[in-house]
Structures are given as structure tokens and as C-alpha cells.
Amino acid sequence: ASLSVVDIAERAVSRTVAVRGEPAALGHNAQEGRLYVVSRAENTLSVLDGTSFEEMAALPVGSWPVGVFWNPVNNRAFVINxxxxxxxxxxxxxxxxxxxVRVGVLPSAWWWxxxxxxxxxxxxxxxxLTVINCSTLAVAATVRVGSGPVELAAGPNGQYLYVSNATAGTLSKVEVAGRRVTxxxxxxxxxxxxxVDSANARLWVCAEGSNQVKVLCTAGDTVITDFDPGSLPVALAWNPAAKRIYVANFFGNSVTIIRETTGLAGEPVAGPEPARFFTVVARVGSRLxxxxxxxxxxxxVHDPAGRLVARFAGTEWRTAGTGAGSYFITAGRPxxxxxxxVLLD
Incomplete structure (x- = not known):
């Protein structure tokens, strides 16, 4: 496993650094000048010197770590397991x-x-959602949202959060101060x-199951249009200078670029009617x-990198011989x- 160091000015890889197995996420401690690398294979947090990239420490964490957040107020690294x-x-x-800090089941995303x-x-x-006081490490609140929440984003003024509920097919709008769904x-x-496109008060959402990107007006929380960017849109980025939205399409192996002011007055386009997406958590070796x-x-069955793991004619997956991790099940053509x-040891 390795970490590629990219020279931004040259737009080229300047160095490759060996790291521990299955690096899953990176973090940066600006105060100490250190990098954090989460290793899923070893359940560790590697601390690297930000200049030499030498490993300073390998800290044990929980099982299947998925991310790390550095808090600049308290100079603390939070590893999400x-x-x-x-x-x-x-x-x-x-x-x-x-x-x-104990949280709910399958923590997957976070916002500070x-x-x-x-x-x-x-x-x-x-x-x-679990709300944690970063100074005391106490759980301040638990907020119920929709079924299968996976991501969250802060609204233009930071007073509200939007939580995407994959299984329910909805967004939960959460008042930050009141800690309640509104x-x-x-x-x-x-x-x-x-x-979030804060300049235009727009929220862009990947609707992965219908291969669409939905555009919401945050003033009224209504869908005003949608786009068909490609097969399985999974990530978004907003470029405020160029006024562009970038959409990464997992199965399409492509990036779609959308002008942020184009088509916002259009009528929504109905997508296909695939089966409702659901999540299963089981032990390795189970018959699902x-x-x-x-x-x-x-x-x-595909792994997170898109590699084919298994294919079967029926609807029963015998997971014996498959390693612990997260997998996606696909059906149909396309x-x-x-x-x-999610398979656990």
C-alpha cells in the first residue's frame, strides 16, 4: 500500500510513500504539521511527519476505520470506526x-x-445522528433521521444540515441549534x-439508484430540476470560481461537468423504477x-473500487471465502x- 504525494504546481506525483495496508482516509494536523493515514487492514492510525513523510507512530483504533477528522480547537484526531x-x-x-466515544451503528460520515x-x-x-462535544467527548444528543442515512451537508448559512437517507429515498433537514428534524x-x-452551492442557494444531490443528480432550492427545500450525468453518480464537487458542478460516475468511469446556472428552470425528468436500495450487515461466511x-x-457483487467479486444467477450470495468489507450488489442491464x-469478521 502506498500514498502518492502530488506536486500541485507541477500537477505530477513527486513521491510515493509506503503506508500500512488498505489506506482508507487521510487527515492533516495543520498545527503540528502531521499527516494521518487510516489503515483498514491493520485497524491503525498512522501519524506521518508532514515534511519527511516518515511514520512517527501507529496508533490502534477500532475495527474497520473509515475516516479521520482533526479538530483545530482541541488539537485532537477523531477516528471513525x-x-x-x-x-x-x-x-x-x-x-x-x-x-x-460510542456512537450508533455503522458510523459513515461526519460534520464539524x-x-x-x-x-x-x-x-x-x-x-x-450522534452529536459529540469535542471538548468533553460527551454525547450531547442523538437525532433520529430517515432510513439508511449515508451523508450530510451543511446548508448555506450553517443553521441547517441535510442528511441523505439512502434507503428511504429522502433528505432529512436538521436544525443545528435545536437538534431536530424540521x-x-x-x-x-x-x-x-x-x-451546497452557497452562491445560488442550491443543494445538489446524487440519486445513485436512478442515475440522476437532483437540484434543490434551499430556500423552499424543493427539487427544481434534475440531470442524468452517467452511470451511478457517487461524488460531487462545486467550483465557485468556474461556476461548475463536477459529478463522478462510478460505473461510467467518467466525470460530468454541469454549469450551475444551466437548466434550473427545467421540468424534473422521471427516472427509472429500480428496486429500493437496502443495506445488509452480516458475518463473513453467511448465506445472504x-x-x-x-x-x-x-x-x-463489486468491491468499493468497482472490481467484480462474484456473480450468481439467483438471489442467494454465499459469502464464504469473501473478506470483511463493504460491497455493492448490482442487478439488471445496464x-x-x-x-x-457490510461483512464483518
Whole structure:
């Protein structure tokens, strides 16, 4: 496993650094000049010198870590562990373990409220958000949202959060100060990644299950149009200088560029009617029946990199011989995602 160091001015890889197995996420401690690398294979947080890229420490974390967040107020690194449903918190200077914070089931995403110094964590498996006080490490609140939450994004003024609920096909609008859901917005099949265009008060949402990108007006929380960017849109980025939205299409192996002011007055286009997306959590070696929600074989199993893991004619997946991790089940032609399976040791 390795880390590529890119020279921004030259737009070229200047160095390749060996790291621990299955690096899943990066973090940067600006105060100490250090890099954090999360290793899923070893369940560790590697601390690298930001200049030499030498490993300074390898800190144990929980199972299946998916991300790391550095808090500049307290100089702490928070590691989100999807497999053990907790966060390991380390001091940014001496690397001491400050605490382990229990959250909901399958934490998958997070957002930092800088004004209150609270960390909001999305729990995909328990359909809620955990609000953590970053100074005391106490859980300040638990907020129920829709089914299968996967991502969250702050609105233009930071007073509200939008949570994409993949299984429910909705967004939950959450008041940050009141820690409560104020609206539920239908957006289509399997909403995932989101990005906020604060200049135009727009929220862009990947509706992965229908291969669309939905555009919402945040003033009224209504869908005003949608686009068909490619096969399985999974990530978004907003370029305010160029006034462009970039959409990464997983199965399309492409990036679609959309002018942010084009087509916003258009009528929404109805998407196809794929089976409702669902998530399954099971142990390695389980025999999984995937014939729910209208799913029919043949089915294909892909890893997060898009590599084919298995293909079978029916709807039962015998997972013996498959390693722990997260997998996507697709069906039909063209292939569409119908389920996410998380296998635990």
C-alpha cells in the first residue's frame, strides 16, 4: 500500500510513500504539521511527519476505520470506526489516547460544527445522528433521521444540515441549534453524496439508484430540476470560481461537468423504477438472501473500487471465502445498485 504525494504546481506525483495496508482516509494536523493515514487492514492510525513523510507512530483504533477528522480547537484526531461503532480520540501532539466515544451503528460520515465545537456523526445502521462535544467527548444528543442515512451537508448559512437517507429515498433537514428534524424531502432512489452551492442557494444531490443528480432550492427545500450525468453518480464537487458542478460516475468511469446556472428552470425528468436500495450487515461466511424489494437475479457483487467479486444467477450470495468489507450488489442491464452488504469478521 502506498500514498502518492502530488506536486500541485507541477500537477505530477513527486513521491510515493509506503503506508500500512488498505489506506482508507487521510487527515492533516495543520498545527503540528502531521499527516494521518487510516489503515483498514491493520485497524491503525498512522501519524506521518508532514515534511519527511516518515511514520512517527501507529496508533490502534477500532475495527474497520473509515475516516479521520482533526479538530483545530482541541488539537485532537477523531477516528471513525464503522465496524466497532465508536470513535477513537487521540491528542494531536503526544499521540495519547484521550477516549473512546460510542456512537450508533455503522458510523459513515461526519460534520464539524465549528461554532459550537460539536462533531455530528451519521450512523447508517441505526438511522440517527450522534452529536459529540469535542471538548468533553460527551454525547450531547442523538437525532433520529430517515432510513439508511449515508451523508450530510451543511446548508448555506450553517443553521441547517441535510442528511441523505439512502434507503428511504429522502433528505432529512436538521436544525443545528435545536437538534431536530424540521423537514423530510423526497429526492428519489438512493440519495448519497451532496454539495451546497452557497452562491445560488442550491443543494445538489446524487440519486445513485436512478442515475440522476437532483437540484434543490434551499430556500423552499424543493427539487427544481434534475440531470442524468452517467452511470451511478457517487461524488460531487462545486467550483465557485468556474461556476461548475463536477459529478463522478462510478460505473461510467467518467466525470460530468454541469454549469450551475444551466437548466434550473427545467421540468424534473422521471427516472427509472429500480428496486429500493437496502443495506445488509452480516458475518463473513453467511448465506445472504437478497430477494427483497423486488430484486431478481442474476446479481453481481463489486468491491468499493468497482472490481467484480462474484456473480450468481439467483438471489442467494454465499459469502464464504469473501473478506470483511463493504460491497455493492448490482442487478439488471445496464447494471444498477440494489444493495450494500457490510461483512464483518
Amino acid at each position: 464503522e465496524g466497532s461503532n465508536d470513535l477513537h480520540v487521540y491528542h494531536g501532539r503526544n499521540h495519547g489516547l484521550l477516549g473512546i 460544527d465549528a461554532a459550537a465545537n460539536n462533531l455530528w456523526v451519521v450512523n447508517n445502521g441505526s438511522n440517527d 423537514a423530510t424531502i423526497p429526492v428519489g432512489y438512493r440519495p448519497g453524496a451532496m454539495v 438472501r437478497l430477494d427483497r424489494a423486488g430484486v431478481r437475479g442474476p446479481l453481481s 447494471a444498477r445498485p440494489v444493495a450494500r452488504v
